[in-house]
Amino acid sequence: MFTWIREKLGLPGAVVICIIAVGLVAYSAFGRKDEAAESSxxxxxxxxxxxxxxxxxxxxxxxxxxxxxxxxxxxxxPAEKCYWTRDGGAKREPTYVLLNEYIGKDEPTICPDCGRKVQRNNQRPPAGKWRELAEREKQQAAAQGD
Ligand SMILES: [Zn+2]
Incomplete structure (x- = not known):
């Protein structure tokens, strides 16, 4: 490839094309990285x-x-996410909760949706609850299919 370009364009042309190619690869790699960092x-x-x-x-x-x-x-x-339902299951769409500690209230934060205590880096329901949820969703989908 390099030899072919050199024959057609001479050495300076080949070098320029290589620099552009390397630049494009680097640019796209860095561009993607920035995007990922931004979304997170x-x-x-x-x-x-x-x-x-x-x-x-x-x-x-x-x-x-x-x-x-x-x-x-x-x-x-920053909102804490609560993934619990009132009857003790998991849910896909979290309830966003404001922690009392941020606003200087000296009492535990209670989720308005499920009534559970919410803390910094709030715990998600355990794996078993998500399996139950997936199972329920599958049944619902099957029921709708009938
Ligand atoms: Zn909740």
Whole structure:
């Protein structure tokens, strides 16, 4: 390939094409990496004034609370996710909960949906609960198919 290009374009042309090719490969590799990092820094936040949730892209050096688009003030806190249902099962779509410790309330945070205690890095339901959920979903899908 290199020899063929060199014959057609001479050595300078071949070198330029190689540099462009290497540049493109490097650019696409780095480009992808940036994208992945960006999507992982996108987090769900909750506004302590309106209790509404919003996506926020966390940047280096950001401190909590962040500006909430609802109150237009610094009332946005990272939301904890609760994947429990009231009857003790797991659910796919979490309830987003504002922790009392963030807003200076000295009492445990209770999930408004299931009534369980919610903590920092809140525990997800164990694997068995997810298997039960998958089983229920399969049955529902089968029931709908009839
Ligand atoms: Zn809950």
């Amino acid at each position: 820094s996108e987090r769900m936040f909750i506004c302590s004034e309106t209790m509404k949730t919003f996506q926020y892209k966390v940047k280096v050096g950001d401190e909590w609370p962040v500006r909430s688009p609802y109150s237009d003030k610094e009332t946005g806190w």
